[in-house]
Amino acid sequence: MASTAELEKIVPQVRRDIVRMVHAVNSGHPGGSLGCTEYFVSLYFDILKHNPQQFSMDGKGEDLFFLSNGHISPVFYSVLSRSGYFPVKELATFRKLNSRLQGHPTTHEGLPGIRIASGSLGQGLSVAIGAALAKKLNKDTNIVYTLHGDGELQEGQIWEAAMYAAGKKVDNIISTVDMNGQQIDGSTNQVLPMGSLKAKFEAFGWDVIDLPEGNNIASIVSILHTAKEHTGKGKPVMILMKTEMGNGVDFMMYTHKWHGSAPNDEQLASALSQNAETLGDY
Numbered sequence: 654m655a656s657t658a659e660l661e662k663i664v665p666q667v668r669r670d671i672v673r674m675v676h677a678v679n680s681g682h683p684g685g686s687l688g689c690t691e692y693f694v695s696l697y698f699d700i701l702k703h704n705p706q707q708f709s710m711d712g713k714g715e716d717l718f719f720l721s722n723g724h725i726s727p728v729f730y731s732v733l734s735r736s737g738y739f740p741v742k743e744l745a746t747f748r749k750l751n752s753r754l755q756g757h758p759t760t761h762e763g764l765p766g767i768r769i770a771s772g773s774l775g776q777g778l779s780v781a782i783g784a785a786l787a788k789k790l791n792k793d794t795n796i797v798y799t800l801h802g803d804g805e806l807q808e809g810q811i812w813e814a815a816m817y818a819a820g821k822k823v824d825n826i827i828s829t830v831d832m833n834g835q836q837i838d839g840s841t842n843q844v845l846p847m848g849s850l851k852a853k854f855e856a857f858g859w860d861v862i863d864l865p866e867g868n869n870i871a872s873i874v875s876i877l878h879t880a881k882e883h884t885g886k887g888k889p890v891m892i893l894m895k896t897e898m899g900n901g902v903d904f905m906m907y908t909h910k911w912h913g914s915a916p917n918d919e920q921l922a923s924a925l926s927q928n929a930e931t932l933g934d935y
Contacts, residue, residue, distance in 0.1 A: 655699045660870045663694050663735065665928035668901045670731035672924040673934065674747040675915045681748060681756060684911035685802060686728035688833050688868070688896040692800070693732040695873040700881075702795060705737035708765040716795045717784050719769055721777020722802035722831070723757040724913070729766075730754050734935075738766040741935045775808025777801065778828060782818050782889075785826040796884055799828040804836030807845050812857070818889040819858025827880045827890045831867070833898040835909035850893055860888040867894035902927055 667690050675681035697703075702716045720729050727747065734741045739753075746752035753762035757772030769780050777799050785797040805811065818826060830850060834841050841847060854861045860883050866872040876892060883890045898912070899905025902924040905916075916924055 657871050657874070660691075660694050660698055660874070662931050663698060664690055664870070665901070666930065666932040666934075667694060667728060667731045667735065668928040669925055669930060669934060670735075670744055671727040672902065672916055672921055674727050674730070674744055676918075676921045677745070678748040679915045681727055681915060682724040682913045683727065683902075683915070684835065684898040684905055684909070684913075685722065685725040685831065685833065687902055687905060688898045688900045689725060689728055689800065689831055690901065691868050691870050691873055692829065692831070692894065692896075693728050695870055695877060696798065697732045697736045699874055700877045701798070705733075705765070708738060710768055712768065712784070712795075713791065713793060714795065716798065717768065717781070717788075718798045718800075719777045719781040719784070720758065720771050720800055721781075722774060722800065722805050723771030723777075725802075726754070726756060726758050729758065733764075733766040735932065739764065741933075744935045774802070774805045775810040778811055778814040778818075781826060781828070782814055782821075782823050785818075785823050786821070788825055789823075794825075796881065797826045799826065801828065801830050802836070803830055803832045803834065803847070803850070804841050804844065806830065806847060806850065807841075815854065815857045815859065815889075822887050823889050824885055824887050827877070827884065827892065829864075829892040829894050831896055832893055833896045835898045835912060837909065837912045839909050854891045854893075858888060859891045860886070861891045861893060864892050864894040867896035868900045 671686045675683045747754045753764040758767045759770040781799040864876045905911040
């Protein structure tokens with residue numbers, strides 16, 4: 654297990670990776686990636702039981718993670734590389750021709766750490782439930798984790814899957830919703846108000862845990878450990894994580910405008926200056 658200080662040291666380097674990757678090709682999604690940096694670092698460097706050096710698609714005997722909102726691939730790729738799935742220098746190929754690091758994660762390139770294609774929103778929970786059921790059939794006691802955007806919850810398939818998971822007592826899954834309140838066209842309340850997500854998931858039969866400080870490493874680690882204690886009790890577990898889109902880069906925060914926009918040279922320099930290099934750039 655990593656200490657809070659050790660995890661916090663990784664965070665600014667991941668932020669640097671994100672803005673540099675998106676800037677290099679003038680394409681990608683930095684806002685949500687930055688907002689979920691602390692979650693990914695906590696999950697991959699502390700919580701997840703996984704073996705980066707011996708990646709397998711079936712993931713037997715280890716925890717699994719499925720990214721449903723695949724457009725935040727920059728943070729996913731950064732953490733996968735930094736935790737040992739593939740060389741950090743490969744981050745420089747992000748979104749380029751013949752790269753394994755496509756804009757949305759895909760599987761046919763064979764990138765270690767990627768088990769599903771997640772370009773189309775709304776599908777990740779269904780896949781994760783299938784994986785969780787497979788673990789039950791195989792007497793595998795490890796846990797399946799998922800991450801979703803709050804705007805993604807406007808997809809109907811999410812709610813079909815949520816109903817199924819509760820109805821079939823899929824209690825070895827911990828899902829998290831990134832509640833940054835922003836999506837590509839504006840705030841989630843402007844695009845389509847969703848009311849109380851806590852009330853909705855509880856009504857669907859989930860065990861719901863609030864995480865009001867989703868950009869705080871200590872809070873995330875604590876809540877993820879609590880969520881693990883809630884598994885195996887007949888209900889799927891949902892974490893509602895409040896984050897700030899663009900967190901850690903001041904001019905990207907408090908707006909939806911950086912959902913899918915790349916920084917220019919001057920903006921990149923500013924973003925990098927706000928996040929000191931800790932592990933070494935690629």
